[in-house]
Amino acid sequence: MQRDVTISEVGPRDGLQMVSQVMPTEVKCRWIAALHAAGLPEIEVASFVPPALVPQMADAEAVTRFAKTLPGLHVAVLVPNKRGAEAAVAAGADKITLTLSASEKHSQANLRRSRERQMEEARALAAHVMALATATRPSLEAGLSTAFGCSLQGEVPEREVVEMAVALAEAGFDSVGLSDTAGYAQPAQVRRLLRAVRAEIGERCDSLHMHDTMGLGLANVTVGVEEGIRIFDGALAGLGGCPFAPGASGNIVTEDLVFLLESLGLRTGVDLDALLAARAILAEALPREPLHGAYARAGRPTGWRAAA
Amino acid sequence: MQRDVTISEVGPRDGLQMVSQVMPTEVKCRWIAALHAAGLPEIEVASFVPPALVPQMADAEAVTRFAKTLPGLHVAVLVPNKRGAEAAVAAGADKITLTLSASEKHSQANLRRSRERQMEEARALAAHVMALATATRPSLEAGLSTAFGCSLQGEVPEREVVEMAVALAEAGFDSVGLSDTAGYAQPAQVRRLLRAVRAEIGERCDSLHMHDTMGLGLANVTVGVEEGIRIFDGALAGLGGCPFAPGASGNIVTEDLVFLLESLGLRTGVDLDALLAARAILAEALPREPLHGAYARAGRPTGWRAAA
Numbered sequence: 001m002q003r004d005v006t007i008s009e010v011g012p013r014d015g016l017q018m019v020s021q022v023m024p025t026e027v028k029c030r031w032i033a034a035l036h037a038a039g040l041p042e043i044e045v046a047s048f049v050p051p052a053l054v055p056q057m058a059d060a061e062a063v064t065r066f067a068k069t070l071p072g073l074h075v076a077v078l079v080p081n082k083r084g085a086e087a088a089v090a091a092g093a094d095k096i097t098l099t100l101s102a103s104e105k106h107s108q109a110n111l112r113r114s115r116e117r118q119m120e121e122a123r124a125l126a127a128h129v130m131a132l133a134t135a136t137r138p139s140l141e142a143g144l145s146t147a148f149g150c151s152l153q154g155e156v157p158e159r160e161v162v163e164m165a166v167a168l169a170e171a172g173f174d175s176v177g178l179s180d181t182a183g184y185a186q187p188a189q190v191r192r193l194l195r196a197v198r199a200e201i202g203e204r205c206d207s208l209h210m211h212d213t214m215g216l217g218l219a220n221v222t223v224g225v226e227e228g229i230r231i232f233d234g235a236l237a238g239l240g241g242c243p244f245a246p247g248a249s250g251n252i253v254t255e256d257l258v259f260l261l262e263s264l265g266l267r268t269g270v271d272l273d274a275l276l277a278a279r280a281i282l283a284e285a286l287p288r289e290p291l292h293g294a295y296a297r298a299g300r301p302t303g304w305r306a307a308a
Numbered sequence: 309m310q311r312d313v314t315i316s317e318v319g320p321r322d323g324l325q326m327v328s329q330v331m332p333t334e335v336k337c338r339w340i341a342a343l344h345a346a347g348l349p350e351i352e353v354a355s356f357v358p359p360a361l362v363p364q365m366a367d368a369e370a371v372t373r374f375a376k377t378l379p380g381l382h383v384a385v386l387v388p389n390k391r392g393a394e395a396a397v398a399a400g401a402d403k404i405t406l407t408l409s410a411s412e413k414h415s416q417a418n419l420r421r422s423r424e425r426q427m428e429e430a431r432a433l434a435a436h437v438m439a440l441a442t443a444t445r446p447s448l449e450a451g452l453s454t455a456f457g458c459s460l461q462g463e464v465p466e467r468e469v470v471e472m473a474v475a476l477a478e479a480g481f482d483s484v485g486l487s488d489t490a491g492y493a494q495p496a497q498v499r500r501l502l503r504a505v506r507a508e509i510g511e512r513c514d515s516l517h518m519h520d521t522m523g524l525g526l527a528n529v530t531v532g533v534e535e536g537i538r539i540f541d542g543a544l545a546g547l548g549g550c551p552f553a554p555g556a557s558g559n560i561v562t563e564d565l566v567f568l569l570e571s572l573g574l575r576t577g578v579d580l581d582a583l584l585a586a587r588a589i590l591a592e593a594l595p596r597e598p599l600h601g602a603y604a605r606a607g608r609p610t611g612w613r614a615a616a
């Protein structure tokens with residue numbers, strides 16, 4: 001399978017975490033298998049957080065072990081700290097992501113610690129992972145939340161985002177992704193910030209995690225593509241919605257992301273019809289959850305062809 | 309009022325034409341006044357078509373005359389032919405637009421005549437308008453429908469779009485707008501086609517009319533901005549929906565278009581809060597019509613400022 005661009009599906013983690021209903025492990029696995037069957041090369045399947053905090057992720061280990069049985073799948077997980085990373089590595093995760101907030105207020109509200117304290121956690125985690133034997137060492141990503149603005153703080157100075165990205169690269173993170181947690185990013189800002197960060201850490205800044213709160217998610221992806229980004233997060237059907245905008249998608253919709261990238265001539269390796277089949281599993285499992293997406297509503301344009 | 313970009317509101321024409329309910333003239337005028345009060349510099353207020361064909365536009369003359377009483381408003385109307393243009397000029401329209409389909413199949417299905425026959429109509433119309441006394445002569449626009457693809461025909465060859473744009477410029481049209489009638493456009497295509505058309509007729513190709521069928525409307529606008537386009541159509545609340553995608557917006561949502569452009573640092577002269585007030589009129593007048601838009605759902609981002 002030739003791919004020009006990688007879509008990392010975050011529905012089973014980021015999406016489900018926002019859904020009050022807890023999806024049974026068996027259904028989760030069936031859904032993840034369907035996402036894999038649709039050609040998604042990477043799926044963020046779980047978060048290794050304490051079950052008391054996030055009951056939706058209580059089966060993180062079982063789900064990760066199942067995902068590892070799917071041929072060729074890059075299995076990504078979120079970890080809050082070194083302890084979570086140990087559990088994730090034991091379960092066989094290929095990639096572990098730690099999130100840090102670029103906004104001090106968001107860091108305090110969401111992680112209950114300062115950015116400085118979380119950066120110490122990041123350094124300890126990186127040292128731990130880098131000391132692992134090559135055979136078990138997952139790739140290590142930092143996700144910079146609220147990189148484009150914060151619902152609590154408003155503007156997040158670009159200089160601070162750049163400084164954190166540099167610190168994370170120096171700590172040993174393989175990659176640093178920029179996340180538009182609040183959905184505030186606009187295209188000119190995406191271009192500017194990507195250039196500023198990549199001027200310092202180059203291609204270690206390799207991915208974008210965009211939200212569609214203000215309807216600009218795919219415009220921002222378009223700019224990301226133009227700037228050379230080739231890894232994008234998406235959530236099937238925009239699962240989980242947006243806490244700031246009831247009825248809106250939070251994460252950009254994977255189906256629409258695939259449609260955009262393929263229309264731009266970039267091969268994703270993802271089959272849109274098969275994605276709709278995975279969506280049907282979701283519709284059945286979470287009947288109260290609104291499912292978003294233009295492609296699912298409008299269907300394939302007459303004469304449209306995927307990238308070849 | 310300093311503006312860097314012009315938004316042409318097409319809700320009262322393009323939006324209402326897609327709504328089965330006929331809006332009373334009084335409500336239409338109140339709505340148009342609210343749109344004007346929000347700072348929209350141009351509104352397409354009516355279509356001078358036979359009332360038997362489009363009952364929603366039976367009051368075109370009265371609405372146009374009313375709109376002309378609003379200070380500084382550029383009053384745009386659609387006309388199907390020379391007879392419509394005569395009525396529009398008599399009512400005082402500042403701008404008249406004739407649409408032609410770039411897709412032969414769409415031309416036959418929508419206009420019930422070939423592209424060639426419609427081009428003759430366009431030449432006759434242009435000759436008629438150019439012969440008018442300067443004081444009464446409106447500006448004359450051609451709208452090239454299905455310029456980015458057609459739901460009936462699929463792909464529309466770019467060469468044919470360029471040829472039609474050249475013919476229209478030669479016929480004397482002041483401007484040629486490109487319309488993504490089916491909502492099939494993608495950003496790379498928008499850039500390519502704009503460059504191809506503008507290489508031939510320069511700034512006479514000055515506007516984009518984008519739909520959001522596939523969720524790419526604002527991504528396409530972003531590229532249009534980068535290519536130098538400074539006139540964009542939008543419909544308040546995406547009124548009228550999309551015939552190809554029930555539940556989706558057809559025309560891009562004016563509120564979201566304003567938000568994007570202002571975020572990019574381009575002054576629109578439009579006040580977003582006042583737009584929401586105009587939206588409330590619509591919600592009351594057309595209670596069965598779905599109203600779209602991210603800005604209306606999500607509200608203003610914390611710390612967000614309009615362009616200054």
